[in-house]
Amino acid sequence: MKKCPECGNPSYDGAPVCGNCGYKFPKPKVKPATQEDIFEDRPIIDKSGNEESTLQIIKDNKIVIGAILLITLIVIGIIIATGPTANTTTKIDGSNKYSDAKISFTYPSNWKEVNGTDELHRGAVFFEGSNGTVIEYYNVTSEFSSIYQINNERISAAQASNGFINTIQPIQLDGKNVSNVIIADNGGNFTRYVSLLSNGNLYVFKITGNSINATTSSEIESVLNSVHIG
Structure with a gap:
């Protein structure tokens, strides 16, 4: 909370004006980001072609993915086959x-x-x-x-x-x-x-x-x- 320098009325920190007398609070100074801040912890992208692509990952794991799809289809088939009967x-x-x-x-x-x-x-x-x-x-x-x-x-x-x-x-x-x-x-x-x-x-x-x-x-x-x- 901050107080208005004109009337002393309390206002929340981000308030642009005093809710009591209309006094305009000065805008807070924003500290510019330094060069270190901008580039800190940025991931380095490997453009040499050595990074494994998403397509290659899918190809390498196609047996596992196929098994998951097959199990899913089997489960859906069982649900349909054993659905509610007439009585x-x-x-x-x-x-x-x-x-x-x-x-x-x-x-x-x-x-x-x-x-x-x-x-x-x-x-x-x-x-x-x-x-x-x-x-x-x-x-x-x-x-x-x-x-x-x-x-x-x-x-x-x-x-x-x-x-x-x-x-x-x-x-x-x-x-x-x-x-x-x-x-x-x-x-x-x-x-x-x-x-x-x-x-x-x-x-x-x-x-x-x-x-x-x-x-x-x-x-x-x-x-x-x-x-x-x-």
């Missing part, structure tokens, strides 16, 4: 995550992915939840234009098998309107269909249990709330 299941914070090209959701770690059959939806996946609840998920290309039509089909199928509709209501799934239908059969079991129609694709969770509570448990709701479409 994946990974651990996330004590839960498992299911994902395919169109949907993802998490489910409790105590659920087991089991073998199941659905002749109409061969790409379906099955899970066994608590209390023997079976959860089936599938997505298919649908010719239906609305969930209303799909619900009518479910009602007709239930009536044809002497079942009855216990619940039919709209709910939300990933911020989208979804159909929630629960059907009871003659054996005392309940099947819940949570269906979303989006861009010509029908996404369905089919949940089967021995009571309504089994198909609407907090465990089931947590899975549905984790769904992400697209």
